[in-house]
Amino acid sequence: MKASLLYRIAAGILVLFFLGHTFGFRQTNPPFGVDAVVAAMQSVHFDLQGSSRTYWDLYSGLGFSSSAYLLFFAVLAWQLGGLPAATLASMRVITWAFAVCFAAVTIVCVRYMFIIPAGFCAATTVCLAAAARRSGVPARPET
Secondary structure, three states: OOHHHHHHHHHHHHHHHHHHHHHHOOOOOHHHOOHHHHHHHHHOEEEEOOEEEEHHHHHHHHHHHHHHHHHHHHHHHHHHHOOOHHHHHOOHHHHHHHHHHHHHHHHHHHHHOOHHHHHHHHHHHHHHHHHHHHHOOOOOOOO
């Protein structure tokens, strides 16, 4: 499989991850029994460097920031998928850094999150690592 296709697959996975995260990270499920915690996060205000904030504000801000990163990573993967093989071969540090970054995120998701984000991260990592591996070899000319 070509690196370009692997980057495009990674971009698709990342868009789905972005959508799921953006619309789901602030949802709660009553059987989890976290309503009291969420209510406390939303109701206790404190001064943070001159702004009145709650822990819910901080949680939401971090969640929406994560969504923005996911969307950026999707765009980056899509753009890498459109580059010629020779260009990708000259960008080994970037392609491998992208894959290693997602490997680290996968570890964090496995340790601190749950199966769905861990699965999205793992699938993205596999695509990015395979694409980075293939990006190091310039394509053979057609004969």
